[in-house]
Amino acid sequence: MVRISIPNLPPSAGPRILSGLSVAPVPEAAAALGAFLDAGRGRTLTITGAGVSVDSGIRAYRGKEGAYSNPNYKPIFYGELVEDSARGEMFRKRYWARSFLGYPPVRDALPNPTHMYIASLQALGIAPALITQNVDNLHRKALALLEARLRTPTGDAPPPGHAAPLGPRPILELHGTLARVHCLRGGHEQTRDAFQAALGAENPAWEAAAREMEETGNKPRTNPDGDVELPGADYTTFRVPECAVCSGQRKHNSIVKPNVVFFGETLPEGVKDASFHLVEQASQLLVVGTSLATYSAFRLIKAAREQGKSVLMISQGPSRADAVDGVEKMERKAGPVLRAYLDEVVKTRTGAEVDAVRALLDAGVTRRPPDVEDSREHVQYPP
Ligand SMILES: [Zn+2]
Structure with a gap:
């Protein structure tokens, strides 16, 4: 059996932290951000992670100290999910049963202020391109709000593994x-x-449980991949539907998988290439709300530095890039800094994009994740 370890964070070296700007008043930090973005001349690439979605009620895997916020959380690995065996089938039952209950809160989550600010940077052409490690669709929802305001067609991003032109x-x-x-x-x-x-x-029994959860607000703890924790639940009777197209062609046992990269799974080539391409096209990187613990994101920071490009991080907690030569970091919450910067921008600039941004600066919705000790004991799970 192949052992796959979940990436851990190395001890923080921390020499590049802009300690002054980490504690400076927000307007001062915003001015520094403004100088950085001006230097990017409209080609800054933003990279985000789980920290950006916490205010939308979606829990980060890692807390401030870089440890898993829930030490008991065991994600399902790619190899387990796709294993063509009875054991694999059990993993798939467990994954889809938990995900069935865990997905609705992610589906219904709303972009928070930081999503709106990052979408504003996109709409204003200050940092038009974005790479996110998040699978929650919230950057897209935020940008859709702004683009609806602008009445311009959206550019669809490629699904994993499929190269498609980016808007x-x-x-x-x-x-x-x-x-x-x-x-x-x-x-x-x-x-x-x-x-x-x-x-x-x-799975009518699970459907009923899902409906009850929505009605009573008794929600189990949700991890950022839409997986929930159900202590003691029995998944053996859960039925996972087959791919309708395949079964229409009388090909059975097709495995259905969400379009997300699992632990232990490599990135689709098309996505990997597109990520490096965006870094090459960018003049510099703005990194927000991430510990960069996954190599697929961390290597983009390394690539940018190898290309001599500036990298500014605004993020709380230790990061894998803290020891990368030349990376600068404000160790603080990004939202207020972005907001103060955008408040200046909408005061001093004009145009349809500026009007749309001004109208939607307050459109983000903050919703804290449920407490660790939530009411899950009171939820009746199906057998
Ligand atoms: Zn199929």
Whole structure:
């Protein structure tokens, strides 16, 4: 059996932390951010991680100290999910049963202020391109709000593994998106909403439990990949629907997988290439709300530095890039700094994009994740 270790953070070296700007008043930090973004001449690339989505009620894997915020959390690994065996089938039952209950809060999550600010940088052409490690679709929802205001068509990002042209405000989901699923046999894609409905139709008892959770607000703890923790639940009776296209062709046992990169899974080549391409096209990198613990994101920072490009991080907690030569970091919450910067921008600039940004600066919604000791004991899980 192959052992795969979840990446751990090295001890923080911390010599590059802009300690003054980490504790300076927000306007001072915002001015420094402004000088950085001006130097980027409209080609700054933003890279984000789980820290950006915490205010939308989506829990980060890692807390401030770089440790897993829930030490008991054991993610399902790629090799387990796709294993063609009875054991693999059990993993898939467990994954989809938990995900069936865990997905609705992620599906219904709203962009928070920081998502709106980052979308504003995109809309204003200050940092048009974005790479996110998040699979929650929230950057896309935020940008859609602004683009609806601007009445311009959106550029669709490619699904994992598929190279497609990126729009003028590209969003590359490095680890995929929960909004779609595909089958491993034929690559047939469908929306997660459609597959969610199929899961519910096959599992009426779980459907009833999901409805009760929504009505009572008794929600189990949700991890950022839409997986929930259900102590003591029995998944053996859960039925995972097959790919409808494959079964229509009388090909059975097709494995349906969400369009997200699992632990132990390599990035699709198309996504990896697109991520390096965006770094090459960028003049510099703004890194927000991430510990850069995954190598797929960390290597982009290394690539940018090798190309002689500036990297500014605004993030709380230790990061894998703290020891990378030339990376500068404000060790603080990014939202207020971005907001103070944008307040200046909308005061001094004009145009349709500025009007749209001004109108939506307050459109973000903050919702804290449920406390660790939430009410899950009171939820009745199906047998
Ligand atoms: Zn299929």
